[in-house]
Amino acid sequence: MAAISTDGLTKRYGSTVAVEDLALQVPTGVVYGFLGPNGAGKTTTMRMLTGLVEPSDGTARVAGTRSDDRRQLVDRIGLLPEEPPLYEELTGREQLRFAADLRDIPFEQVRDRALGLCDRLDLTEDLDRRVDSYSKGMGQKTAFVQAVQHDPAVVFLDEPTSGLDPRAAKTLRELIVDLAAADTTVFLSTHILPVVEEIADQVGVLHDGSLVAEGAPGELIGSVDQTDGDADLEDAFLALTSERGEAW
Amino acid sequence: MRRSDLRDGAVLARTELRAQARRIAGNRRQLVGVVVGVLSFGLLFPLTFLGQVLSFGNALASGQPPLSRFGTVLASALTIGLYFGGATAINQSRVGAIGPLVRTSIPPGAVVIGRFASESLQAMAFVVVPGIILLGMLAVGAGTALPVLVVALGTLLLLLSGLVVGRMIGATIRYVGLLSRLSAWGKAIALIAVAGSVFVAFQAAIPMIVGTSGSSSLSALLPGSPLQAYASVVTAPLGATPQPLGVAVVTIALAVIPVGLAATLRIEGAFLFDDRADQSDDVQDESRGVARLLAMTPATRVAWRYLLRTRRNPKLVSHLSMVLFGGLAFVGSLVTEPSLLTTLGPGAAIVAGGVLAGATYCLNPMGDDRDQLPLILTSTASTKRLLRGRAIAGLLVGGVVAFGISVPLGLLDDSLLRVVGRAVLTPLVLAGAAGTALGIGAVAPKFQRREYMNVERAHPSTIGMLSYFFGTMLVVAAGLGLLWWTVERGQLLWAAVGWAVYLAVLAAGGVGGYAYAVRRFDRLTVDDL
Numbered sequence: 001m002a003a004i005s006t007d008g009l010t011k012r013y014g015s016t017v018a019v020e021d022l023a024l025q026v027p028t029g030v031v032y033g034f035l036g037p038n039g040a041g042k043t044t045t046m047r048m049l050t051g052l053v054e055p056s057d058g059t060a061r062v063a064g065t066r067s068d069d070r071r072q073l074v075d076r077i078g079l080l081p082e083e084p085p086l087y088e089e090l091t092g093r094e095q096l097r098f099a100a101d102l103r104d105i106p107f108e109q110v111r112d113r114a115l116g117l118c119d120r121l122d123l124t125e126d127l128d129r130r131v132d133s134y135s136k137g138m139g140q141k142t143a144f145v146q147a148v149q150h151d152p153a154v155v156f157l158d159e160p161t162s163g164l165d166p167r168a169a170k171t172l173r174e175l176i177v178d179l180a181a182a183d184t185t186v187f188l189s190t191h192i193l194p195v196v197e198e199i200a201d202q203v204g205v206l207h208d209g210s211l212v213a214e215g216a217p218g219e220l221i222g223s224v225d226q227t228d229g230d231a232d233l234e235d236a237f238l239a240l241t242s243e244r245g246e247a248w
Numbered sequence: 249m250r251r252s253d254l255r256d257g258a259v260l261a262r263t264e265l266r267a268q269a270r271r272i273a274g275n276r277r278q279l280v281g282v283v284v285g286v287l288s289f290g291l292l293f294p295l296t297f298l299g300q301v302l303s304f305g306n307a308l309a310s311g312q313p314p315l316s317r318f319g320t321v322l323a324s325a326l327t328i329g330l331y332f333g334g335a336t337a338i339n340q341s342r343v344g345a346i347g348p349l350v351r352t353s354i355p356p357g358a359v360v361i362g363r364f365a366s367e368s369l370q371a372m373a374f375v376v377v378p379g380i381i382l383l384g385m386l387a388v389g390a391g392t393a394l395p396v397l398v399v400a401l402g403t404l405l406l407l408l409s410g411l412v413v414g415r416m417i418g419a420t421i422r423y424v425g426l427l428s429r430l431s432a433w434g435k436a437i438a439l440i441a442v443a444g445s446v447f448v449a450f451q452a453a454i455p456m457i458v459g460t461s462g463s464s465s466l467s468a469l470l471p472g473s474p475l476q477a478y479a480s481v482v483t484a485p486l487g488a489t490p491q492p493l494g495v496a497v498v499t500i501a502l503a504v505i506p507v508g509l510a511a512t513l514r515i516e517g518a519f520l521f522d523d524r525a526d527q528s529d530d531v532q533d534e535s536r537g538v539a540r541l542l543a544m545t546p547a548t549r550v551a552w553r554y555l556l557r558t559r560r561n562p563k564l565v566s567h568l569s570m571v572l573f574g575g576l577a578f579v580g581s582l583v584t585e586p587s588l589l590t591t592l593g594p595g596a597a598i599v600a601g602g603v604l605a606g607a608t609y610c611l612n613p614m615g616d617d618r619d620q621l622p623l624i625l626t627s628t629a630s631t632k633r634l635l636r637g638r639a640i641a642g643l644l645v646g647g648v649v650a651f652g653i654s655v656p657l658g659l660l661d662d663s664l665l666r667v668v669g670r671a672v673l674t675p676l677v678l679a680g681a682a683g684t685a686l687g688i689g690a691v692a693p694k695f696q697r698r699e700y701m702n703v704e705r706a707h708p709s710t711i712g713m714l715s716y717f718f719g720t721m722l723v724v725a726a727g728l729g730l731l732w733w734t735v736e737r738g739q740l741l742w743a744a745v746g747w748a749v750y751l752a753v754l755a756a757g758g759v760g761g762y763a764y765a766v767r768r769f770d771r772l773t774v775d776d777l
Contacts (some may be wrong), residue, residue: 079622079623098549202496
């Protein structure tokens with residue numbers, strides 16, 4: 001069964017179409033790289049899939065439940081939005097406990113997993129500092145742990161490596177791969193194409209609200225490669241998103 | 249100051265005004281609010297003074313200008329200028345987050361000039377329409393243009409002087425607050441203490457000013473009648489004899505504009521590049537476990553987090569300053585009538601507790617958490633837990649005030665029966681108030697950040713807040729009245745009917761408000777922001 005499936009998913013804001021007739025099939029336990037230029041509709045798609053925004057048309061199912069059924073959905077997903085949703089006045093540890101309380105999960109139940117993640121992300125020593133004293137990267141790490149500490153079936157990550165130093169970014173990439181290995185589906189939106197090329201099993205490219213290409217990174221690269229195998233995902237991305245851009 | 253500073257400041261002011269106008273025009277509710285405000289205040293307010301203004305105009309043209317009446321007009325203009333100058337300096341409202349761009353693009357002087365001009369014009373916009381209408385009415389009363397010109401120029405000068413001096417005082421207060429090493433709560437308490445002292449001192453001074461006759465005199469408030477003397481100079485072209493004191497006041501009014509502007513430029517210019525506001529002494533290494541009393545359920549644990557956050561950052565409850573002003577009014581009354589402490593004190597404490605129970609955390613529950621909504625809406629099957637947590641936190645704050653003040657005061661000078669009666673009534677009104685506040689917060693949620701009391705966040709709706717304050721006061725007062733009637737009159741049947749109706753009203757507000765909030769916020773999406 002697909003972890004994420006959409007059928008004719010559309011979002012309009014007045015006369016502006018943000019996402020149009022999107023059909024996705026993301027298998028369970030993969031890292032799905034979701035790419036697109038600024039304003040392509042990636043964040044809107046992610047919001048529809050997580051129930052933060054209602055679609056204008058079409059349906060979406062995530063982890064076997066409809067995305068507009070928030071009661072069922074919340075137990076199965078985790079979200080790291082572009083801006084980490086943290087309370088500045090709480091410490092990192094208090095924030096993680098708060099997130100567990102929101103889900104009605106005793107923190108003791110997720111403590112080992114949460115602290116293990118913090119340890120790998122080199123965050124443990126800072127957990128008792130208040131979030132308003134955190135750097136952007138530390139906030140990002142805390143929000144990542146918050147999004148996955150309850151072991152969700154599907155995780156949505158919007159620019160997860162934003163603000164992270166190279167070491168932390170590498171650890172996060174490894175964590176994402178580990179999540180997928182443990183059968184968690186990771187829906188990864190980022191502009192850092194080498195990251196997607198390295199860890200994504202499948203890639204979808206969104207342009208002007210429509211899915212213009214989908215497949216394994218190698219397939220996408222092969223589909224546009226007119227050189228001798230020197231092309232990479234960046235070349236594929238530019239080729240896939242420039243044709244329509246030039247039509248403007 | 250260089251010419252280029254003025255030019256850059258003008259560009260900044262024009263841009264901010266344009267952005268503000270577009271923001272209002274793009275928000276239908278805000279646009280309607282502004283139009284209604286301008287119409288009601290701009291048209292109705294001047295009309296209420298029609299008779300007085302016509303007669304004032306007539307007197308001005310008679311050759312013997314009424315200096316006392318003109319002095320009152322001037323005092324109003326000066327007060328308005330001082331208030332708006334001070335308020336705009338303290339509440340530095342801006343459109344967008346372009347501070348760093350502005351600070352690195354144009355000189356500090358230009359930034360201060362631009363901000364001062366744009367904020368003053370925005371603040372004074374509400375005065376323009378009634379001002380023009382009042383001058384029109386004055387022209388009708390006078391039958392000639394000269395008195396209108398004299399009044400307009402004389403008033404405008406004092407308005408500008410007040411604006412500049414108010415801005416200078418406000419900027420100084422802001423800067424002193426920045427420099428002080430007090431914690432955030434220390435600053436808040438210091439501000440409350442200063443405001444309270446001024447208010448109470450004023451209340452105490454009123455009997456001395458009014459005297460025993462009961463008739464107040466403006467001249468008593470203004471020793472030497474400087475504004476009347478100023479009026480004598482301004483109205484010299486209309487036949488008044490200029491007084492020497494008036495000449496001095498005119499000179500001062502003219503002088504404070506450049507002097508005040510120069511001082512404001514220095515203070516606010518230094519403020520622009522001082523990063524001490526970002527260096528909080530409150531940030532300490534600490535993680536606090538949930539207090540045992542509140543560790544029982546997820547909702548109580550959520551409540552604990554709100555209380556903890558407030559303990560660390562008083563700005564989260566800056567919207568309660570309105571309640572504070574109401575409390576100060578009561579404290580001021582105690583100065584003139586100390587016996588009120590035991591007669592009205594217990595009831596007033598329950599009113600305050602009722603207001604705090606809902607106003608502290610429930611009047612804008614989702615707007616207050618706007619930055620965390622992606623977490624909240626993807627973590628909770630229902631917003632019930634969060635809303636209950638907010639209500640519990642509010643009940644604890646309100647309960648401490650209501651019980652902590654009302655019971656000891658009641659025991660000082662009241663019957664035990666009434667003390668017990670109030671103690672039974674208190675949790676009921678507090679719970680009703682918290683639920684009602686959640687309902688109001690759901691009817692009028694505010695997600696846009698705005699500056700209020702120098703705090704930029706999504707403050708509750710002003711109309712919602714005022715409705716809640718006055719509604720709570722009324723309902724709690726009705727409950728206290730019913731309690732008094734029950735205890736004193738002892739007509740059990742009628743008392744039972746009264747209590748049945750009263751409790752039904754409380755339950756309708758409390759349960760209905762809570763249920764509506766849950767229903768509304770469970771359907772909330774990011775599109776609603």
